[in-house]
Amino acid sequence: MADSLAVEAILRHLPVPSQWNLHVFDHLASTNTLALEWAAKNAPHGTVLLAESQSAGRGRGHRIWRTPRGTALALSVILRPSIEIDRVPWIGLAAAVATIDAIEAVTGLQCRVKWPNDVLIGQRKVAGILTECRFKTENAPPAVVVGIGVNVNNRAAAFPEDIRTSATSLLDTIGSETDRNQLAALLLNAMARWVGTLRHGVEEVSGRWTMASATLGQHLAVLTPDGVVEGADRGLDPTGCLILEQRDGVRRAIHSGEVLLCRTAVPPLV
Numbered sequence: 001m002a003d004s005l006a007v008e009a010i011l012r013h014l015p016v017p018s019q020w021n022l023h024v025f026d027h028l029a030s031t032n033t034l035a036l037e038w039a040a041k042n043a044p045h046g047t048v049l050l051a052e053s054q055s056a057g058r059g060r061g062h063r064i065w066r067t068p069r070g071t072a073l074a075l076s077v078i079l080r081p082s083i084e085i086d087r088v089p090w091i092g093l094a095a096a097v098a099t100i101d102a103i104e105a106v107t108g109l110q111c112r113v114k115w116p117n118d119v120l121i122g123q124r125k126v127a128g129i130l131t132e133c134r135f136k137t138e139n140a141p142p143a144v145v146v147g148i149g150v151n152v153n154n155r156a157a158a159f160p161e162d163i164r165t166s167a168t169s170l171l172d173t174i175g176s177e178t179d180r181n182q183l184a185a186l187l188l189n190a191m192a193r194w195v196g197t198l199r200h201g202v203e204e205v206s207g208r209w210t211m212a213s214a215t216l217g218q219h220l221a222v223l224t225p226d227g228v229v230e231g232a233d234r235g236l237d238p239t240g241c242l243i244l245e246q247r248d249g250v251r252r253a254i255h256s257g258e259v260l261l262c263r264t265a266v267p268p269l270v
Contacts, residue, residue: 003179003180003181004052004070005024005050005052005180005181005184006024006181007022007023007024009181010022010050010181010184010185010188011185012181012185013181013182013184013185013186014185014188014189015189016192019046019188019192020046020047020048020188021043021044021046021047021048022048022050023047023048023049023050024050024051024052025049025050025051025052026051026052026053027051027052027053027054027055027069028049028051028053028054028055028074029054029055029056030054030056030147031049031050031051031054031074031075031076031147032076032130032132032145032147033056034049034076035047035049035076035077035078035145035147036132036134036145038078039078039134039140039143039145040134040140041140042140042141043078043140043143044078044080045078045079045080045081045143046077046078046079047077047078048075048076048077048078048188049075049076050073050074050075050184051067051074051075052067052069052070053067053068053069053070053074054067054074054149055067067149068154068158070153071151071152071153071154072149072150072151072152072153072154072169072180073148073149073150073152073180073183073184073187074147074148074149075147075148075184075187076145076146076147076148077145077146077148077188077191078143078144078145079091079143079144079145079146079195080141080142080143080144081144081195081198081199082199083198083199086239087198087201087202088133088144089239089240090198090202090205090206090240091131091144091146091195091198092116092117092129092130092131092146092240093116093117093205093206093209093236093240094191094194094195094197094198094205095117095129095131095146095148095191095194095195096113096116096117096118096119096129096209097113097190097194097205097208097209097212098187098190098191098193098194098195099111099119099127099129099148099150099187099190100112100113100119100212101186101190101194102183102186102187102189102190103119103126103127103150103170103183105186106178106179106182106183106186107170107173107174107178108174109121109170109173109174111126111212112212112213112214113209113212113213113214114213114214114215114259115213115215115233115236115242115254115259116240116242116256117129117130117131119150120214121168121173122168123166123214124156124166124167124168125163125166125167125168126150126151126167126168126169126170126173127148127149127150127151128148128149129146129147129148130146130147131144131145131146131147132144132145132147133145146191148187150170150183150187151167151168151169151170152169152170152171152177152178152180152183153169153170153171153177153178153180154169154171155169155171155172156168156169156172194208202238202240206235206236209236210235210236213233213235215233215259216233216234216235217232217233217234218232218233219231219232219233220232220233220244220259220260221259221260222242222244222254222257222258222259222260223257223258223260224254224256224257225256225257229244229246229252229254229257230244230246230247231244231245231246231247231251231252232244232245234251237253239253241253241254241255242254242257242259
């Protein structure tokens with residue numbers, strides 16, 4: 001088993017340790033839930049919460065993300081970035097490309113992204129990002145909490161049955177364990193870089209995302225709050241929405257939804 005997560009071990013891999021205020025917990029229900037609570041109490045920009053195990057991590061669509069002890073990377077970062085308000089939705093996209101950079105740097109694997117915030121190896125999900133906002137309160141300015149979960153040294157065979165064929169881990173892919181402390185540091189380094197670029201615009205994040213897209217140009221079905229929408233993936237608009245070109249040529253911006261990696265519009269069974 002790889003080493004446990006430790007603040008000192010992560011700091012050794014950080015070129016600017018003072019950027020981050022790290023906290024490692026043996027167990028949490030959800031790193032994002034606690035991070036939101038801390039953000040409301042004025043926790044500073046760059047506060048990072050990591051958990052060795054997690055029992056009720058939140059994914060999109062009210063899904064539960066469980067983190068078995070000592071096997072995955074579950075962390076949440078509190079950000080109070082100095083960027084234009086219309087660029088805030090790009091933070092989750094920046095976190096996704098940062099996750100790609102970190103995984104590729106430590107493993108040599110090639111990763112892809114699926115809008116809005118899934119990281120894939122092949123067609124299987126290896127990581128997910130959940131971004132949540134804490135609006136200004138009496139005691140604290142606005143904050144963005146970015147939760148990231150990466151399947152690292154766990155086995156897909158042990159995943160819940162409903163995701164066993166659609167998810168993977170670094171261990172299953174490369175056949176050896178990955179140093180989670182190094183991976184966490186590389187991810188934070190990449191986060192600082194990519195989120196930092198948003199001060200000057202969204203072009204860098206958009207370009208990196210487009211290069212890594214698993215679906216660009218494909219005909220997709222997207223499950224949205226208003227139903228299933230079909231169309232060809234034409235990339236991202238300036239607000240980070242997914243653009244689908246429908247059969248009649250009309251382009252539609254998708255603000256939220258779940259992309260189905262298929263060429264036939266068949267909604268998932270629920």
